[in-house]
Amino acid sequence: MSIQRQYSLPTCKLVLEGLTDEHPSGDRQDGARPLMSILVSAECYLPPRKEPIAGGQEFFQSLVNTVSHYAQEFLSGVKRFSFYTIPVEPRDGVSTPVHLQKINPNLHRLIVQPQESYNSAPIEIDLSAVQLFDLVEAVDQFCADSQTLPQIHGNLRSLSRQEAKVHEPVTKRALPATVGLSSLAIAALAFFWMPIPEYQRPLEPVPEESSEESRQGTAAIASGNGPGSSPAGSPPDPSSFGITPMSNQQITDVTELQRLEQEVYNQIEGAWKTTPTFSEALVYQVAAGTDGAILGYKPENQAAQDYQDETPLLDLVYIPVDGGTATAEEVAVFQVVFEPPNTLQVSPWEGDRSEEEESDRSEVPEVTPVADIQDPLVLESLQQQVYETIDRAWTQNPDFERDLIYRIWVNAEGAIVDYEASDSLAKTSLNQTPLTELHQPSADYVRNTTGSDSSLAEFRVVFTSGGILQVSPWKGFR
Numbered sequence: 001m002s003i004q005r006q007y008s009l010p011t012c013k014l015v016l017e018g019l020t021d022e023h024p025s026g027d028r029q030d031g032a033r034p035l036m037s038i039l040v041s042a043e044c045y046l047p048p049r050k051e052p053i054a055g056g057q058e059f060f061q062s063l064v065n066t067v068s069h070y071a072q073e074f075l076s077g078v079k080r081f082s083f084y085t086i087p088v089e090p091r092d093g094v095s096t097p098v099h100l101q102k103i104n105p106n107l108h109r110l111i112v113q114p115q116e117s118y119n120s121a122p123i124e125i126d127l128s129a130v131q132l133f134d135l136v137e138a139v140d141q142f143c144a145d146s147q148t149l150p151q152i153h154g155n156l157r158s159l160s161r162q163e164a165k166v167h168e169p170v171t172k173r174a175l176p177a178t179v180g181l182s183s184l185a186i187a188a189l190a191f192f193w194m195p196i197p198e199y200q201r202p203l204e205p206v207p208e209e210s211s212e213e214s215r216q217g218t219a220a221i222a223s224g225n226g227p228g229s230s231p232a233g234s235p236p237d238p239s240s241f242g243i244t245p246m247s248n249q250q251i252t253d254v255t256e257l258q259r260l261e262q263e264v265y266n267q268i269e270g271a272w273k274t275t276p277t278f279s280e281a282l283v284y285q286v287a288a289g290t291d292g293a294i295l296g297y298k299p300e301n302q303a304a305q306d307y308q309d310e311t312p313l314l315d316l317v318y319i320p321v322d323g324g325t326a327t328a329e330e331v332a333v334f335q336v337v338f339e340p341p342n343t344l345q346v347s348p349w350e351g352d353r354s355e356e357e358e359s360d361r362s363e364v365p366e367v368t369p370v371a372d373i374q375d376p377l378v379l380e381s382l383q384q385q386v387y388e389t390i391d392r393a394w395t396q397n398p399d400f401e402r403d404l405i406y407r408i409w410v411n412a413e414g415a416i417v418d419y420e421a422s423d424s425l426a427k428t429s430l431n432q433t434p435l436t437e438l439h440q441p442s443a444d445y446v447r448n449t450t451g452s453d454s455s456l457a458e459f460r461v462v463f464t465s466g467g468i469l470q471v472s473p474w475k476g477f478r
Helices: 057-076 129-144 170-192 212-223 254-271 302-306 355-363 376-393 424-428
Strands: 002-009 012-019 038-045 053-055 098-104 107-112 123-128 282-288 294-299 330-339 343-348 404-411 416-421 456-463 469-473
Touching (some): 002 129, 002 469, 012 129, 053 057, 053 107, 057 107, 057 129, 123 129, 254 282, 254 330, 282 302, 376 469, 416 424
Antiparallel strands (some): 002 012, 012 038, 098 107, 107 123, 330 343, 404 416, 404 456, 456 469
16 A cells, blocks of 8 residues: 655655555554555655655665764764765765765755666755754654654664763863862962951941842733733733833834734744743733834733743843833734744734624634544545645745745545634735635535534645645644
8 A cells, every 4th residue: 555654844844655564464453554664755855945855765764864863963062973974985885875064053965966766966955954953853753653664763872982072181181170279279378378357247238229129020021920911812001011112002004013023923933942842832912113123022821921931032022221121112012822843923913902893703703613533544644635635726836935824624525614824924825825715615514513513624734935835634643
């Protein structure tokens, strides 16, 4: 049976085509994903390059080993795997198909040697640090998948004491200790000749105004617990972010909000380096000035309060040089969502709607569809069907600055019965995707879901700015 497995990241996608044994073992449980035991082809997409680098088992085994070992050396700083750091000539008639070479700390060169049935000239691709770690993450996802080619792995091991030791002369390593002992002896001799100071009763301390309270107040405001913070869902008050505006005006111009939204997204996305440990989305109100500087933030749920150390928001908050609070004429307020495992969403805050609009909205409740298709085999089949349907319909060249992320619901026949944009950019760029024309609300589908016999599956669809389509189960394979 032919099997396809995909491991998708924002700047990298790994696609494996393979086969399973014709006579699977009898102890396989019903509903389990089939085991891919034979690799037919492997393709690695690295935008903006449109064509993938591809090969067979030798190419893929070399790619897994090289990427895993290079990442180990790059993160540990211990040089050991010299065979992949530079392209080498074949030794004993055997050469390594894949090499990685460090150009500088933020640029890495991937070199793929020609193979018999593929390109005749070597391929060189320069990877940024983000692309490199996305490639490493894709390989790690493959290595963690026990149902795909278990005979291929990264072959990592701990360094031996001989490999990890620092080669430094004994005299050079002993020099700091010698200098320290000499300095201690000189200081002891100098203090020996100093007179003994006279003792005086300490005076009562004079009460002084402490800035500790103000520092605590600033921290509380930054975390949303200060006296000026507004409750979740209420219209945000600029003073709750520690801002002293010259006028209590919020930016409402759509073009200006889109510009600031992009700047806030770029700042947070570039600084978010911590591997998340949370399993629930973190939601924040974030205030930004007219220059795009982040002036303050406020957690909107308990998870956001508990895990704020795993976000870069506190490091990005603008602090004036002379202390105090930031001053701005106008502010823009955004909703920032950190969604596991590594999805960032930024959109204008919608908590300032009028009470009349809220009451009208409450009269027509909107219920999120229930995704009750959880069988891994059915999800994998629907994933491939949805991917092919959208890929055939997506003929327009991308003209957006960053990836568009959508949440879609699909019935058991593969029809897209509903979809939802993840942020305002995805909403405004909907016309650059085929989702509107592919939307097929079926007659038996009821959005209120009560009394409906429809079964739905939930998928995450990403249209990347490099022209690559990604489709995966919204909650992953369980």
